[in-house]
Amino acid sequence: MRFNRMLLSATLVVVALVIQVSVLARLHLPGAVPDLVLLTVLGLALVYGHVGGALVGFAAGLLADLAPPADHAAGRYALVLCVIGYLAGLFKPDNGRLRSATGPMAVVAVAAIGSTLLYAGVGALVGDTAARHVGLGGLLLTATVYDLLLAPFVVPGIMALARRADNDPLADTTSATKAADVASGWLSSGTGLRIGGQRNGLRARAAKARVARAGRIKGVKRL
Template identity: 65%
Template structure:
């Protein structure tokens, strides 16, 4: 990962975890707790791609596993967010920016359902049956509702901050705007060096300098001078 990505993702993940543990976790809402950490990971994964999303998801989940009052096995939520970040990063378009909010909204919806199911599934493998007592259907409905309500205020802001770290000044136009110029349309800065005519002309000039010979004029110029001399002779005879 790039240094600027780490410098942005680290404070965002830490702040989201603090808000989730100290504020959202104490609201005593029915069902699940709003997962602000998941939304931050999704916002970063939608901009950074599947590799960055998986790494950020694993780090954020590991911090959540270690943060009090954690009562589950360490690495359980890290695995869930790693997979979710990887899957969300796969939806990143080739242009680097989503044209509408439909796809990010569908990603949030799928991540809310998938993270709850994966968390309960991993818990059943390690012997944690808390999800069965609470009710998996109630957890799915409440977590999806809370995440969808928080997503419009969280995901666009995180994506906007992440795009600023991905800004490439060489790929923008001269006006200073953010419109990127495709690589295929960029003209080489030294185009005359890459053309065959330019290479031949430069080679001929260098050869003339080394040998000390001045290149002969074109035939058209020579014939023009001969005709002019003959005309002058005719005038003298008259």
């Protein structure tokens, strides 16, 4: 990944994690907690593609695993967000620009359900049965509703920031300079051909004039 991508991704993930832990988790909403980190990963994956989405998802999930008050094994949520980021990146729109809100909202809904199921499944493998006591159905419903309500305010803004970070003015200047050099090369070569042609024409005309003058002088002498 480019440096500007890594810097932007790290900043957005840290800000989303701080808001989620310090604000959203303390709202005591029924069921699940709105997953701002998941929405951040989805927004970046829809611009950076499946590889970038997997990398951002793994890093974001690992930070979420280590951030207090984490009550699960480290690497659990990193695996979940890595898979979700990879799958979401497969639905990257052309040029990273949204044509309609239907596709991204569907991605958010599927990601909310898939991340909850995958998190519960990985927890069951390591002996964590907390999802059964809370109620998996209620978690799926509330996680999907909360993320869908929050997505219109988060995902488009993150995608816009990611697209702006991908615009490299140095690269644009370099390409413009190369285009100018090529154009000037074409112009200089064309001018050189024209000047050369004009010089050859002047030389031919001068030679013809000399021949004509010599013929006239010879004719005068003959007379």
